[in-house]
Amino acid sequence: MGNPYVVPAIVVVTLVTVAIGFYGLKLARTTSDFLVASRSVSPTWNAAAIGGEYLSAASFLGVAGLILKYGVDVLWYPVGFAAGYLALLLFVAAPLRRSGAFTLPDFCQLRLGSRGLRKLATAFVVFIGWLYLVPQLQGAGLTLTTVTGQPYALGALLVGAVVTCNVALGGMRAITFVQAFQYWLKLTALLVPAIFLLLQWQADGRPAVAAPDGPVFHTATSVVIEHDATLTLADGSTVVVQTGQRLEFAAGEPVPEVSTVDETRGPDWLLPGDSDTGLFATYSLILATFLGTMGLPHVLVRFYTNPDGNAARRTTLVVLCLVGLFYLLPTLYGVLGRVYTPQLLMTGRTDAVVVLLPGAALGSGLTGQLLAALVAAGAFAAFLSSSSGLLTSVAGVISTDVIGRGSVRDFRLATVIAGVAPIVLSLTIESLDVSQVVGLAFAVAASTFCPLLVLGIWWRGLTARGAAAGVLTGGGAAGGAVLLTVLGPPLTGWPAALVSQPAAWTVPLAFAVMVVVSLASRSRVPADVGAVMLRLHAPESVLSGTTRR
Amino acid sequence: MTHGRRTRVVLADVHPMTHDPDRTRVELAEQTQVGQALVRGLVRAQLALALRLSLVVAIGLGGLPLLFAVAPEISTARLAGIDLPWLLLGVAAFPFLVVVGWAYVRLAERNEQDFVAVVRRPER
Structure with missing residues (x-):
């Protein structure tokens, strides 16, 4: 609190984003410039832009927060977020680029020639896009509240408005530059403070990250209770506390357990879980993140900006390197948060650990303040870049499939429509957990677009009817689980595991329905499937000498 | 499935869309059964x-x-x-x-x- 550098840092990041957007605006003259950056983006720029777009609030803040709370079991989030790019590389990257499809609805039309399926895909692109946009705006609100004390709504509105204007004015040409810049900013914003944090931890005599008796306060700390709760103290006694009550703890005192906050302690934090439901949830998470990445609308759009299929593959490999490099860092923040910011375990606001840790560990001196400002700037870069990419892809499908034929005017109108809805949603539901919502978006993507893409690219027998049935079943089941998790009553045991991590049953279900219904409607296999397969898989050089759309 | 494929190979030369460059490209590479294989x-x-x-x-x-x-x-x-x-x-x-x-x-x-x-x- 009271850090004089945080607000200027956030303002600079926002202004640079808008400035690069404006620079892009001068270059964006045609619709093609707007939508696909005229396909002239070099692989290095493109890979950094994909990385910048992908590393969202969930990666920058959420992963470290989850690790602080739950420990080793949630390391599958960063591993899965990175492995998603490997699945994308193995099964989708080159053929999708060669298909010439710009969006998922385009792919449906091109591969299966069905208007109905195209409409269904459009609906799911918008659903997944919004599901992913809301937590970005929430993360922005949370960060601004944490570091400046400004109201939550301001951060959500600020990021929402900047992104909407930027995308509407500059289109994708602009955001390619913006996002490549923001990847490097995000990496720096976590890497530089991490080095100082490690040195500080070393200088403090390496305090244990997982003390056998649970976490202890490193310094004297005061904690304001946010919900009525029961505290369980280290000696087993309990104390009832009320909202707004301020508690003072001395350095070295153990951190009490709070009944309203779900967290993991002792060996459970340090060691992998071995319960049946825990194992199911882990595999479900693995499936959702490994297979969901390829179905995220803003990820696919980027592949069209590669010049050919081989470039798409190489770009994806570079992205895998960049993303993997980044994901080494959040773990460090989550672990050191256990030492320096254990009060977050009492308030439950663990998503704030990345933003608070530099100040908490390094003190309120100049170094601590500057690093805290750097991290806040990186967090804003994460919100701005991910929401830009999501908004571009959602606006893209709305402008071509709902409003009109994809003119620049349609695209601008669609951007405003696509931007306003999640802003309103993020203002009305404040309490959702950032990473959990993002995880659910992955589950929906893995249960709808993953089977559609994989079977569409590799299996000649897929029919429009089978694809529609699979998308509806998988998407309906995963979407229902999302709604039940967000709105429904709290569950325990197996029902909770099946609903909160649905991918392990919804993904196989979607694949199975798609295959069975396609086999049943075998006579409807598109007549041009051979030609499409050639186009998807043959290297461009074989087909050279003829025009390629 | 096999039926559709066979007719397309036979009719490739008289397909009404031959003037479309995309279609031409496909036929170039797909004229023969060998190409398909x-x-x-x-x-x-x-x-x-x-x-x-x-x-x-x-x-x-x-x-x-x-x-x-x-x-x-x-x-x-x-x-x-x-x-x-x-x-x-x-x-x-x-x-x-x-x-x-x-x-x-x-x-x-x-x-x-x-x-x-x-x-x-x-x-x-």
Whole structure:
């Protein structure tokens, strides 16, 4: 609190984003410039832009927060977020680029020639896009509240408005530059403070990250209770506390357990879980993140900006390197948060650990303040870049499939429509957990677009009817689980595991329905499937000498 | 399925869309049954490659939760002062994924070069 550098840092990041957007605006003259950056983006720029777009609030803040709370079991989030790019590389990257499809609805039309399926895909692109946009705006609100004390709504509105204007004015040409810049900013914003944090931890005599008796306060700390709760103290006694009550703890005192906050302690934090439901949830998470990445609308759009299929593959490999490099860092923040910011375990606001840790560990001196400002700037870069990419892809499908034929005017109108809805949603539901919502978006993507893409690219027998049935079943089941998790009553045991991590049953279900219904409607296999397969898989050089759309 | 494919090969020369450059391109490469078989072979080779490498990841990474559950002594082992599960998931997983991806790009491009070599030979 009271850090004089945080607000200027956030303002600079926002202004640079808008400035690069404006620079892009001068270059964006045609619709093609707007939508696909005229396909002239070099692989290095493109890979950094994909990385910048992908590393969202969930990666920058959420992963470290989850690790602080739950420990080793949630390391599958960063591993899965990175492995998603490997699945994308193995099964989708080159053929999708060669298909010439710009969006998922385009792919449906091109591969299966069905208007109905195209409409269904459009609906799911918008659903997944919004599901992913809301937590970005929430993360922005949370960060601004944490570091400046400004109201939550301001951060959500600020990021929402900047992104909407930027995308509407500059289109994708602009955001390619913006996002490549923001990847490097995000990496720096976590890497530089991490080095100082490690040195500080070393200088403090390496305090244990997982003390056998649970976490202890490193310094004297005061904690304001946010919900009525029961505290369980280290000696087993309990104390009832009320909202707004301020508690003072001395350095070295153990951190009490709070009944309203779900967290993991002792060996459970340090060691992998071995319960049946825990194992199911882990595999479900693995499936959702490994297979969901390829179905995220803003990820696919980027592949069209590669010049050919081989470039798409190489770009994806570079992205895998960049993303993997980044994901080494959040773990460090989550672990050191256990030492320096254990009060977050009492308030439950663990998503704030990345933003608070530099100040908490390094003190309120100049170094601590500057690093805290750097991290806040990186967090804003994460919100701005991910929401830009999501908004571009959602606006893209709305402008071509709902409003009109994809003119620049349609695209601008669609951007405003696509931007306003999640802003309103993020203002009305404040309490959702950032990473959990993002995880659910992955589950929906893995249960709808993953089977559609994989079977569409590799299996000649897929029919429009089978694809529609699979998308509806998988998407309906995963979407229902999302709604039940967000709105429904709290569950325990197996029902909770099946609903909160649905991918392990919804993904196989979607694949199975798609295959069975396609086999049943075998006579409807598109007549041009051979030609499409050639186009998807043959290297461009074989087909050279003829025009390629 | 077989019916549709057979008619298209026979009718290729009199297809009403021959003036469309895309259609022409397709027919160029698909005039013969040999051409079709080549494309099928390429698709099959690329799919087999992708599946083989996913199996590597499924065993290498996907086997870990099961391994930790079945053999808890592995998850309590320490290397350089860090617990093994943290080291495997927090650090080692990422270079592993990159290596698998690198191998895929090399092998997939080799499959394509083989395909191009075979396709070009009868024509020129």
